[in-house]
Amino acid sequence: MKISVIGCGYLGAVHAATLASMGHTVVGIDVDPAKVEQLARGAAPFHEPGLDELLRDGAATGRLTFSAGIAEARDAQLHFLCVGTPQDKTSDAADLSYLVSATRALLPHLAAGAVVVGKSTVPVGTVDMLRGILARRPDVLLGWNPEFLRQGTAVKDSLVPDRLVYGVEGGRAAAFNPSTGAPLGVTAALDAVYEPLLRAGIPRQVCSFATAELIKSAANAYLATKVSFINAVSELCDAAGADVAELSEAMGLDPRIGNRYLHAGLGFGGGCLPKDIRSLRAQAAGHGADSLADWMQLVDSVNVGQRQRTVELAAELCGGSVTDRTITVLGASFKPDTDDIRDSPALDVADRLAAAGAHVTVTDPKAVNNAWRRYPRLRFEATAARALEGAELVLLLTEWEEYRRLRPAVAGRTVRRRVVLDARNVLDPAAWQAEGWAVRGLGTSRPPAANVASGPSASMAIRR
Numbered sequence: 001m002k003i004s005v006i007g008c009g010y011l012g013a014v015h016a017a018t019l020a021s022m023g024h025t026v027v028g029i030d031v032d033p034a035k036v037e038q039l040a041r042g043a044a045p046f047h048e049p050g051l052d053e054l055l056r057d058g059a060a061t062g063r064l065t066f067s068a069g070i071a072e073a074r075d076a077q078l079h080f081l082c083v084g085t086p087q088d089k090t091s092d093a094a095d096l097s098y099l100v101s102a103t104r105a106l107l108p109h110l111a112a113g114a115v116v117v118g119k120s121t122v123p124v125g126t127v128d129m130l131r132g133i134l135a136r137r138p139d140v141l142l143g144w145n146p147e148f149l150r151q152g153t154a155v156k157d158s159l160v161p162d163r164l165v166y167g168v169e170g171g172r173a174a175a176f177n178p179s180t181g182a183p184l185g186v187t188a189a190l191d192a193v194y195e196p197l198l199r200a201g202i203p204r205q206v207c208s209f210a211t212a213e214l215i216k217s218a219a220n221a222y223l224a225t226k227v228s229f230i231n232a233v234s235e236l237c238d239a240a241g242a243d244v245a246e247l248s249e250a251m252g253l254d255p256r257i258g259n260r261y262l263h264a265g266l267g268f269g270g271g272c273l274p275k276d277i278r279s280l281r282a283q284a285a286g287h288g289a290d291s292l293a294d295w296m297q298l299v300d301s302v303n304v305g306q307r308q309r310t311v312e313l314a315a316e317l318c319g320g321s322v323t324d325r326t327i328t329v330l331g332a333s334f335k336p337d338t339d340d341i342r343d344s345p346a347l348d349v350a351d352r353l354a355a356a357g358a359h360v361t362v363t364d365p366k367a368v369n370n371a372w373r374r375y376p377r378l379r380f381e382a383t384a385a386r387a388l389e390g391a392e393l394v395l396l397l398t399e400w401e402e403y404r405r406l407r408p409a410v411a412g413r414t415v416r417r418r419v420v421l422d423a424r425n426v427l428d429p430a431a432w433q434a435e436g437w438a439v440r441g442l443g444t445s446r447p448p449a450a451n452v453a454s455g456p457s458a459s460m461a462i463r464r
Helices: 010-021 033-040 051-061 097-109 126-133 154-159 185-193 195-199 209-240 244-252 273-286 290-317 345-355 368-372 429-433 449-453
Strands: 002-006 025-029 064-067 078-081 115-118 141-144 164-167 204-207 326-330 359-363 379-381 393-396 419-422 438-441
Touching: 002 010, 010 025, 010 051, 010 064, 010 154, 033 064, 051 064, 051 154, 078 097, 097 115, 097 126, 115 126, 115 185, 126 141, 126 209, 141 185, 141 209, 164 185, 164 209, 185 195, 204 209, 209 244, 209 273, 209 290, 273 290, 290 345, 290 393, 290 419, 290 438, 326 345, 345 359, 359 368, 368 379, 429 438
Parallel strands: 002 025, 002 078, 025 064, 078 115, 115 141, 164 204, 326 359, 326 393, 359 379, 393 419, 419 438
Antiparallel strands: 141 164
16 A cells, blocks of 8 residues: 655654555655655664664665655555644643644645544544544545554554554444445555554454544553552652562552553653643643543652652752762663653753752763753763763663663772662662662662761662
């Protein structure tokens, strides 16, 4: 099938490459010529494991091309809208201006009987707005196919998804021939696109437009709720002398709860969860669902509060103030295996420490180049070894595998004080303490501050 993908950012580039790998002929359209040129060379403009290989394979077979001209989409039978829907600059609502502009630009180039399918995460009611734009083309079919990609595993999530969701006019009742059960319209078109996945047994759900519009935000809000819940519990653990890691492990063994997203630490960031819970809050408030709106506000507040809690604990570990202290931050991206720094908890904490007078050096395996222009009061190093030199406090804020595997003896050679705040609760405290490190986490029984502030670096060992 000839397919166009409108918008080649994170979602669009991955989607275009994986569709081509399934055997479709795909053209990716983006307004940024530099991004188009880079993708055409088989190089993603962001870090995502496995994507460059897919891009090169697609280009080599001739099934994947990129263009800055929307007219190149004119022969496509199906068009995926993958443009960004960021948080509005003046409210919690989603900014749909890019989606509207893309749909209007595409309209003159739609072939007869074409299918337009949105994949972007949008507030409920968005399809009704796009219907108005496409109203003068009654032959064009409109559908919604929400994405569920996770940065760092997006290629796998596209090739082996947990589920496929189709939002269609009239919902499931109108999606199939009542006599034969054969799929109709948008459902039939998407079945043809995803035929290899359906054949492999990936479950498919057909639903109404409103349901499809809400699914991604609702799913992300639930995951965010689990994260904020365990982080709120970690504060109680600190106060009561309990260990949140042991507590969450025991909770996760309950099959009704599970251990995914139940790991206490610094909290979530990125371009999805924060904006999606805020968008859902705005939608709930707009529809009079006040309980949900209040809930999302609390989830957001707990998450952001973890950042200030980390800053305060850093000050405690420095004897009450970070002013003029030399601090090293391990991690700049909002999560490992990506170079995305959008709403990065690590950089937020680092910047708050710098604002409080600390001398902060940040390192990250992939995100340094993205971060240094936006955070001028922070110092950046490409390697952990260089970043650790002279540190009086080390903060592990993004749980990259290389930081999990840091050897405490080696890390301790160049620091000034062997004190580490593991805000992701991923280090082995016994191994670090054996090398003379004071180790603290979030929600892991609070030791007296004096034990950290006054003792010599080689003898400090504090129970997490």
